[in-house]
Structures are given as structure tokens and as C-alpha cells.
Amino acid sequence: MALLTPALGLLFWMLVVFLLLVFILRTYAWKPIIGGLKEREHEIQSALDLAERTRSEMAKLQADNEKLLAEANAARDRIIREARDASDRMIAEAKEKATLEGQKVIESARKAIQDEQYAAVSKMKVEVAKLSLEIAEQVLRRELSDKASQEKLIAELASSARLN
Amino acid sequence: MFSSIRRILSVALAATIFISSSLVAQHDEGAHGKKGVEGEINQKEHAIDQNLKENEEEFNIGQMIMHHISDSHEWEFAHGMVLPLPVILYSADRGLEVFSSSNFHNEHHEYNGYHLVHGDSEQIVPVDESRTVYDFSITKNVASMLLSAVILVLIFGSVAKAYNNRKGKAPKGFQSAMEVIILFIRDEVVKPNIGPAYEKYLPYMLTLFFFILVNNLLGLLPGAANVTGNIAVTMTLAVLTFIIVHLNANKHYYLHLFKPTGVPVALLPIMIPVEIVGVFMKPFSLMVRLFANMTAGHIILLSLFGLIFIFKSLAIAPVISLFALFMNAIEIMVAFIQAFIFTLLSSMYIGSAIEDNHEPDHGH
Numbered sequence: 001m002a003l004l005t006p007a008l009g010l011l012f013w014m015l016v017v018f019l020l021l022v023f024i025l026r027t028y029a030w031k032p033i034i035g036g037l038k039e040r041e042h043e044i045q046s047a048l049d050l051a052e053r054t055r056s057e058m059a060k061l062q063a064d065n066e067k068l069l070a071e072a073n074a075a076r077d078r079i080i081r082e083a084r085d086a087s088d089r090m091i092a093e094a095k096e097k098a099t100l101e102g103q104k105v106i107e108s109a110r111k112a113i114q115d116e117q118y119a120a121v122s123k124m125k126v127e128v129a130k131l132s133l134e135i136a137e138q139v140l141r142r143e144l145s146d147k148a149s150q151e152k153l154i155a156e157l158a159s160s161a162r163l164n
Numbered sequence: 165m166f167s168s169i170r171r172i173l174s175v176a177l178a179a180t181i182f183i184s185s186s187l188v189a190q191h192d193e194g195a196h197g198k199k200g201v202e203g204e205i206n207q208k209e210h211a212i213d214q215n216l217k218e219n220e221e222e223f224n225i226g227q228m229i230m231h232h233i234s235d236s237h238e239w240e241f242a243h244g245m246v247l248p249l250p251v252i253l254y255s256a257d258r259g260l261e262v263f264s265s266s267n268f269h270n271e272h273h274e275y276n277g278y279h280l281v282h283g284d285s286e287q288i289v290p291v292d293e294s295r296t297v298y299d300f301s302i303t304k305n306v307a308s309m310l311l312s313a314v315i316l317v318l319i320f321g322s323v324a325k326a327y328n329n330r331k332g333k334a335p336k337g338f339q340s341a342m343e344v345i346i347l348f349i350r351d352e353v354v355k356p357n358i359g360p361a362y363e364k365y366l367p368y369m370l371t372l373f374f375f376i377l378v379n380n381l382l383g384l385l386p387g388a389a390n391v392t393g394n395i396a397v398t399m400t401l402a403v404l405t406f407i408i409v410h411l412n413a414n415k416h417y418y419l420h421l422f423k424p425t426g427v428p429v430a431l432l433p434i435m436i437p438v439e440i441v442g443v444f445m446k447p448f449s450l451m452v453r454l455f456a457n458m459t460a461g462h463i464i465l466l467s468l469f470g471l472i473f474i475f476k477s478l479a480i481a482p483v484i485s486l487f488a489l490f491m492n493a494i495e496i497m498v499a500f501i502q503a504f505i506f507t508l509l510s511s512m513y514i515g516s517a518i519e520d521n522h523e524p525d526h527g528h
Contacts (some may be wrong), residue, residue: 002285003459006396007235009252009299021313021375026367029274029320032241033346034366036327043332 194369205279205289209272212282225470233390233462236304241387250489251309257296308389309416312378349373349507357511365514372401373507379459379497384492402447405510413517446513450506457502461495
């Protein structure tokens with residue numbers, strides 16, 4: 001049957017054309033195409049690798065940052081605590097000192113007051129003596145003239161002397 | 165309704181009878197041998213003339229189909245639109261002869277001592293029967309094949325240029341359309357079946373796939389040749405695969421042929437012939453599969469269109485056209501599938517022959 005008998009001419013041309021096609025396409029088409037595809041795949045792979053590497057580096061960096069932050073926080077807390085302690089201490093010291101100082105002042109004031117009092121009392125004693133002397137002098141002087149007026153004068157003098 | 169079915173059946177029966185009777189006639193003709201070739205030719209010519217005259221009134225679907233699926237020395241795009249192709253003949257006494265096939269357009273289809281015989285397929289026969297002549301003509305199939313080769317070179321030349329010009333950039337336009345197919349062939353067909361040494365065979369596999377695909381698709385165009393539905397073409401492809409397999413096969417492969425492991429010695433006289441037949445069955449199945457699929461598709465489409473002329477009814481034409489459209493869509497699918505299968509099986513055969521720890525594939 002003609003349909004199932006291969007024709008010699010067609011076999012020949014088919015072989016020639018197909019082999020030529022294989023060689024032409026291999027050199028001018030498949031080589032650059034497959035090469036380009038491979039190169040691109042390689043590039044994509046390396047880009048992916050780089051991304052992976054960068055991500056792990058980022059993770060490491062983040063961990064470092066967190067550690068640093070924690071350390072900084074701890075340092076800050078410590079410093080604040082120390083400062084507070086110091087200020088507390090200073091306040092307490094100052095208070096103590098102030099109390100001491102106050103007591104000293106009060107003490108000295110009390111002493112001064114006492115001294116003044118003594119001075120005033122001694123002075124008053126002198127004054128009272130002087131006054132009594134004066135009164136006695138006056139009384140003595142009046143006694144000589146009028147008894148009634150003498151009594152009156154004594155009462156007068158006594159009332160005025162009471163104030164001192 | 166019933167009558168129309170009966171009519172279709174009777175037409176189909178008539179077509180079958182015609183095809184088979186013409187086959188029988190073809191067969192008988194071989195038995196006659198070379199004696200009286202001239203007389204036979206004249207007789208044939210007469211019969212053809214007679215047929216042509218009859219065709220004026222009666223449409224012969226079998227002849228129409230055979231005419232369309234077989235090779236020809238001229239390219240008939242439509243009735244009356246004929247591109248004459250060069251005839252190249254070689255004979256021991258006359259050497260190389262080249263002339264246009266339009267020279268056969270005469271009363272007796274005769275030129276320069278050669279006859280163009282229109283049978284199921286065309287044949288150039290010397291008038292002097294003692295001479296032998298080898299026909300290397302650029303036939304319709306060869307011309308179509310050359311066209312497809314040019315198309316392939318242009319397409320992949322431009323794609324390769326795109327790869328060179330756009331190095332390191334994303335693919336664009338037609339380049340990315342082709343890239344999908346190339347990557348599919350590489351990653352889904354060639355790489356898994358051939359194995360790590362696939363790169364050596366990749367250019368052949370890609371060419372094989374795209375050559376079959378383009379020829380399958382070109383063959384679906386109206387007036388085109390039936391290249392991949394021609395046994396010579398599929399035979400060449402299958403034989404090339406066969407040669408590649410056996411040039412690259414390792415010793416495991418050959419050892420398995422003659423000394424299959426795990427087979428009792430008593431079975432060896434049976435197993436060795438089976439293995440050897442298997443070796444030849446693989447390319448044979450490749451050859452027949454592609455040929456039969458493409459030819460069958462063409463015959464179905466042509467039969468559908470033939471129905472319009474058999475019924476001679478305008479009302480049936482839209483129905484047939486719709487059905488033919490559907491068949492055409494299926495044929496486009498078949499064009500891809502057959503190209504894919506040929507490539508897939510070729511890579512499987514190569515893969516099983518170069519595999520390291522053997523156990524060649526027994527699939528067919």
C-alpha cells in the first residue's frame with residue numbers, strides 16, 4: 001500500500017533537512033537559549049541565597065540589638081536606683097545636720113536668755129536696792145515734816161515700784 | 165430521520181468498499197511485476213481519464229482523501245491553484261535530471277521519457293521499463309518540511325537573539341511564550357527521563373519536539389502537506405532516535421539484551437528473541453504512532469468535508485462545518501500531544517539505555 005511504503009526521496013530529504021535543522025538550531029538557538037536559562041536560574045538561586053543569608057544576618061543583628069537594649073535598660077535602672085539612694089541618703093544626712101544645728105541654736109539661745117535673765121535680775125536687784133535706798137531716803141526726809149503725807153508717799157512709791 | 169441515517173450508513177459503506185477495493189487493486193498490481201509496465205500504465209491512464217470523466221458527475225471520496233494525505237510532485241493549494249515543484253531524478257545511465265513538474269501537464273502525463281502515474285500516491289516511472297530511476301524530487305512534503313525548517317530557524321533564531329540581547333533580564337513577549345515550552349520539555353520530559361546526563365541530548369529533543377509540532381500544526385492548514393502523517397518522515401525520526409539510543413547505550417543495556425538477570429537458563433531461548441524484538445519494536449511503535457495519529461486525523465477531517473459533497477446539500481454544510489471545527493480543535497490538541505509523546509518516549513528510551521544500574525524499561 002502506497003501510504004505505508006516510505007518513499008526514497010522523502011527519506012533522503014527528511015534525513016538531510018532534519019539533521020541540518022538539528023545542527024543549525026543546536027549552534028544558533030539552543031545553545032544561547034539554554035545557556036541564558038541556566039544563567040538566569042543561577043542568578044535567581046544566588047539572589048535567593050543572598051536573601052537567606054541577609055535574613056539570618058538581620059536576625060542575628062536584631063538579637064544583638066535586643067541584648068544591647070536589655071543591657072542599657074539594666075544600666076539605666078541601676079543608675080536611677082543609685083541616684084535615688086544617694087539622694088535619700090543626702091536628704092537624711094541634711095535632715096540630721098539641720099536638727100543638730102537647730103538644737104545647737106536653741107541651746108545657745110536658751111543660754112543667752114538665761115544669761116540675760118541673770119543679768120536682768122542682778123541689774124534689777126541693783127535697781128531695787130537703789131530704789132529702796134531712794135525711797136528710804138525720801139521717807140526719811142518726809143518723816144520729818146508730815147506723817148500722813150509720808151504714808152501716802154510710801155503707798156505711792158510702792159505702787160510705782162511694783163511695776164519694776 | 166431513519167432514512168437519513170440509512171443514507172449515511174450506505175454512503176459510509178460505499179466509501180469503505182471503495183477504499184478496500186482500491187487497496188486490493190493496488191495489491192494485485194504488485195503481483196504483475198515489471199512485465200508490461202507500459203501497457204499497465206496506459207491502462208491506468210485510461211482508467212484515470214475515465215475516472216476523471218466520471219468524477220464530473222460523481223464525487224469519489226476515497227480518491228479525494230488519498231489524494232490529500234499522500235505526497236505529490238506539485239503543491240495544490242486549491243483546485244486550479246497549483247505550484248509546480250522541481251523534479252529531481254537520478255538514474256545510472258542519465259545521471260541527475262532536474263525539471264519542473266509542470267512539464268507533466270500534458271495529455272499523457274509524460275515528459276522526457278518519464279511517466280507521472282497518479283495512483284494512491286504519485287509515482288514517476290520511466291517509459292523504458294528496463295531502466296531504474298531514483299526519485300529525489302522536492303515533493304509537496306519536502307517543500308512543506310523545508311518551510312517548517314525555515315520557520316523553526318526564524319522563530320528560535322529570534323528567541324536566541326532575545327536571550328543574547330537581554331542577558332540577566334526577565335523574558336519578554338515571544339521569548340517568554342517559547343520559554344514556557346522549552347522549560348517544559350527540559351524539566352518535565354527530558355530531565356526526569358534521561359537523568360543527569362540530559363544536557364547532551366537536549367538539543368536533539370527540543371528540535372524533535374518543535375519539528376513535529378510545527379509540522380503537525382502546518383498540516384492542519386487547508387491545502388497544506390501531511391508531513392508528519394507520512395511514514396518516511398516518522399521513520400526517519402524513529403530511526404534517528406534508535407541510532408542515538410544504541411550509540412550511547414552502556415554495557416548494562418547490551419548485557420541485558422543477551423543475558424537478562426534473574427531469568428532461568430531454560431527461558432533464555434525465548435527471552436533473548438523477545439528482548440531483541442523489543443529493541444526494534446520501540447522505534448517501530450514511535451514511527452507508527454505518529455504516522456497513524458496524524459493520518460487518521462486528516463482522514464477524519466477530509467471525510468467530514470467529503471460528506472458535504474456526497475449529500476450535495478447546502479443544509480448539511482453548517483452541521484458538518486461545526487463538527488469539523490470541533491475535530492480541528494481536537495487535532496490541534498493531538499498535534500501537541502503527539503509531539504510531546506514522541507519526545508517523551510524518545511527520552512525514555514535513551515534514559516533506559518544510559519541508566520547506570522540498568523533494568524531497562526519494558527514499556528512500549
